[in-house]
Structures are given as structure tokens and as C-alpha cells.
Amino acid sequence: MKLYLLALSVALSGCIVEDPCEDKPDAVGLRPRLRLLSASSTSLFFRGTGYFRDSVRLLDEQGRRVDLPVDQYDEPSDIPFALHGQGKEPVLYTLLTRQYIVYLKKTDQDTLRVEYQFSKDDCGTRxxxxxxxxxxxxxxxxxxxxQTDIVVKKP
Incomplete structure (x- = not known):
């Protein structure tokens, strides 16, 4: 019997129990991508549209410029933006709103408003x-x- 228990404990010690909380992404770092398309479903910033990706500016609700990472675009029409402000602790179980002004060119500015809600699961992940x-x-x-691709067709 002792030999059986010893063999069983050796066999069980080799089993790997996976932690369901390991490597679970936290939603606070989420950076949705706004994909701006023309009426013909091509990138708004392709040649001939009059819009240029380098001239796009994004301002938050306080009028501060939001940095847009230049080298992380999957598509030339992508504008990634931070869902939650850096250094701020997110409020849980409350509808939050962020509003941005998207300056496409001097004579064309649009409003982007994002409403979202965070919760915390059993793992402590938001x-x-x-x-x-x-x-x-x-x-x-x-x-x-x-789901992070937000497609907008601009007429």
C-alpha cells in the first residue's frame, strides 16, 4: 500500500495544473484602431482623396494632443487611440466616456466619442x-x- 501511494504521489507530481489567470490580458491597455475609409471603401488617406495620414491630429477632451504611434499601423487608414488615459486608475462598473477631436485637415474636423465600461473578474483582471x-x-x-477595429466610412 505504501509503495502504491508513493508511486501515485510521484505520478501526480508530474501533472501540470494550469493557472486560468496566467497570461490573461488586461483591458486597460487596449488600443482600438479607428479605420477611416472613403465612400468607396478604400483608405481615406490614399492618393487623390485630399487627406494625408501625417496631417491627422487627435485631441482629447481637455484639448491635449494624443500621440499616435507612427510605426504600428496595420493599414494606412488606421488611427490607434488609447481607450483609457495613462496613469489613471479605471473606474469599475461605471460607464466612462472619452471624446476626441479628429483633425483630418484644417477645414475638416470630426468628433470621436467612446463610451465603455470595465469590470474585474475573479483573477483580478480588468x-x-x-x-x-x-x-x-x-x-x-x-x-x-x-474587438478593436472600428470602421468608419467618410462620405
Whole structure:
């Protein structure tokens, strides 16, 4: 019997129990990508549209410029933006709103409003429960979790 228990303990010590909380992403670092398309479903910044990706500026609700990482674009139409401000602790279970002004060129500026809500799971990880995105007050995205491409067609 002792030999059986010893063999069983050796066999069980070789089993790996995976932690369900390991490597679970935190939603606070989420950077959605706003994908601006022309009416013909091509990038708004392709030649001939009059818009240039390098001239786009994004300002937050306090009028501060939001840095746009230049080298991280998957598509030439992508504008990534931070869902939550750096250094701020997110409020849980409360609908939060961030508003941006998107300056495409001097004579063309648009409004981007994002509403979202965080929760915390059993692992202590913050999750994105819901996200709504409005572009010029028109709802363009209604999603959950980590879907991060927000496609907007600009006429």
C-alpha cells in the first residue's frame, strides 16, 4: 500500500495544473484602431482623396494632443487611440466616456466619442464589458471584449 501511494504521489507530481489567470490580458491597455475609409471603401488617406495620414491630429477632451504611434499601423487608414488615459486608475462598473477631436485637415474636423465600461473578474483582471463608438454622433461600433477595429466610412 505504501509503495502504491508513493508511486501515485510521484505520478501526480508530474501533472501540470494550469493557472486560468496566467497570461490573461488586461483591458486597460487596449488600443482600438479607428479605420477611416472613403465612400468607396478604400483608405481615406490614399492618393487623390485630399487627406494625408501625417496631417491627422487627435485631441482629447481637455484639448491635449494624443500621440499616435507612427510605426504600428496595420493599414494606412488606421488611427490607434488609447481607450483609457495613462496613469489613471479605471473606474469599475461605471460607464466612462472619452471624446476626441479628429483633425483630418484644417477645414475638416470630426468628433470621436467612446463610451465603455470595465469590470474585474475573479483573477483580478480588468475586462471590457461593453464599448460604443460614435463618429460625428453616429454610432459606428457596438461591441464587447477585444474587438478593436472600428470602421468608419467618410462620405
Amino acid at each position: 475586462n471590457l464589458d461593453a464599448m460604443w463608438v460614435f463618429y460625428n454622433n453616429k454610432k459606428v461600433f457596438d461591441g464587447f471584449l477585444y
